[in-house]
Amino acid sequence: MTRTETGEDSETETTAASGETGTAAASGEAETTAASGETGTAAASGETETTAGERETTPADDAFAALSDETRLAAVSAVAAADEPPTFTDLFEASDADTSAGFAYHLRQLTDRYLRKDPETERYELTYAGRAVARALDAGTFTERVDRAPTGVDGDCPVCGASALAAAVVDNVVAVACRDCETDLLALPFPPGGVRERDTADVVEAFDAYHRRRVALAADGVCPDCAGVVDGAIDLVETPALPGEEPRPLVAAGCESCGFHLRVPVSLTVVEHPAVVALFDRHGESVRNRPVWNLGPEWHETVLSTEPPAVAVTVSLGEDRVRLLVGDGPTVVDVERDEGAERDERDEGAERDERDERAERDERDERAERDEGAEGSERVDGEVASERDGEKRSGDDGGEESSAPVGGGGASASDGADPSASDSERSSAPPDASQ
Numbered sequence: 001m002t003r004t005e006t007g008e009d010s011e012t013e014t015t016a017a018s019g020e021t022g023t024a025a026a027s028g029e030a031e032t033t034a035a036s037g038e039t040g041t042a043a044a045s046g047e048t049e050t051t052a053g054e055r056e057t058t059p060a061d062d063a064f065a066a067l068s069d070e071t072r073l074a075a076v077s078a079v080a081a082a083d084e085p086p087t088f089t090d091l092f093e094a095s096d097a098d099t100s101a102g103f104a105y106h107l108r109q110l111t112d113r114y115l116r117k118d119p120e121t122e123r124y125e126l127t128y129a130g131r132a133v134a135r136a137l138d139a140g141t142f143t144e145r146v147d148r149a150p151t152g153v154d155g156d157c158p159v160c161g162a163s164a165l166a167a168a169v170v171d172n173v174v175a176v177a178c179r180d181c182e183t184d185l186l187a188l189p190f191p192p193g194g195v196r197e198r199d200t201a202d203v204v205e206a207f208d209a210y211h212r213r214r215v216a217l218a219a220d221g222v223c224p225d226c227a228g229v230v231d232g233a234i235d236l237v238e239t240p241a242l243p244g245e246e247p248r249p250l251v252a253a254g255c256e257s258c259g260f261h262l263r264v265p266v267s268l269t270v271v272e273h274p275a276v277v278a279l280f281d282r283h284g285e286s287v288r289n290r291p292v293w294n295l296g297p298e299w300h301e302t303v304l305s306t307e308p309p310a311v312a313v314t315v316s317l318g319e320d321r322v323r324l325l326v327g328d329g330p331t332v333v334d335v336e337r338d339e340g341a342e343r344d345e346r347d348e349g350a351e352r353d354e355r356d357e358r359a360e361r362d363e364r365d366e367r368a369e370r371d372e373g374a375e376g377s378e379r380v381d382g383e384v385a386s387e388r389d390g391e392k393r394s395g396d397d398g399g400e401e402s403s404a405p406v407g408g409g410g411a412s413a414s415d416g417a418d419p420s421a422s423d424s425e426r427s428s429a430p431p432d433a434s435q
């Protein structure tokens with residue numbers, strides 16, 4: 001048996017692959033198994049689970065109590081670190097236990113929930129929960145708090161244009177702000193393990209990649225934290241801090257299972273849409289070269305309808321333009337490609353949007369009816385993440401919401417503490433989010 005861990009580790013990171021994950025989640029069983037090394041654990045309760053959907057829960061206090069011992073935590077880590085599943089003797093010798101009887105007692109407290117003993121080989125493996133514990137221990141999830149003083153970040157402020165961005169880490173939350181206009185662009189949680197071995201410039205790069213994937217995952221309807229179902233809706237957010245700005249459309253998405261929540265500009269939820277990726281590719285560029293806190297002037301958002309919500313996200317490079325019609329859900333309902341389109345879409349685009357609004361709406365309705373799953377549609381729920389905890393940072397201060405970096409359209413994200421309220425939106429960030 002291959003160790004699950006391997007599978008899992010990669011998986012975790014992989015999250016990236018939102019697309020895939022999404023699918024797996026949706027379709028289920030077969031994949032699950034695959035993925036699973038992890039699920040393997042579940043094996044005990046297992047197989048059935050996949051198919052039939054059984055569910056077994058353990059009282060949380062029992063689950064945590066079983067771990068409240070140094071010897072047991074060390075045993076979980078030892079199994080995780082072993083090159084091949086260890087035997088009882090291997091684990092006992094590596095432990096600080098005085099007697100094998102005492103050590104056996106500790107292992108029994110872990111068995112089934114965190115460790116599984118192969119009946120034939122009598123070797124120990126981690127269950128899904130055991131892997132999660134081992135990784136959290138190594139990653140410092142529960143035990144490590146990281147802070148880093150503000151350090152300059154490349155790029156211009158999407159709000160004032162100054163090259164004065166700085167990133168700081170405070171209690172495992174990375175925040176990007178403009179030192180010139182004092183706008184907090186975004187603040188989102190970031191695992192301590194992501195900071196530990198990187199200098200701040202690399203932290204910022206990793207942070208961008210990390211949240212880009214998390215947003216994509218949430219946009220695919222899969223919670224980046226627990227894989228639960230994420231639903232998102234488009235909210236129009238007032239941006240009092242930016243006079244003259246119209247309400248910006250943000251995607252507010254949340255996981256019903258674990259409470260993960262995020263709020264992000266609509267553009268950020270479609271940043272890796274194949275049509276967008278292709279557009280950049282044709283121009284010899286990559287969408288990934290733009291950080292999540294400032295997608296850049298190529299992006300423009302236009303609210304086509306509020307009831308039901310519909311936003312056109314236009315991305316223009318040179319003479320080419322891609323226009324994604326994003327409906328509530330949010331779902332990409334339609335994709336329009338103009339090669340050699342007229343250039344200033346910012347202005348012209350707006351007119352055009354109005355002009356076409358009606359047509360588009362009809363089209364969209366038609367399509368929606370026809371079938372959401374149809375080819376053009378894709379689910380996008382953005383995450384701007386706001387996780388409950390991180391919350392307010394941006395909200396509090398940030399007063400500016402908006403900034404749209406993105407070409408005007410951008411929204412800002414915020415975090416959300418209260419997703420519903422308008423205040424929460426304050427964050428300003430450009431396109432991004434805060435959690």
Ligand SMILES: [Zn+2]
Nearest residue numbers: 157160178181
């Ligand atoms: Zn600024």
Ligand SMILES: [Zn+2]
Nearest residue numbers: 223226255258
């Ligand atoms: Zn969740």
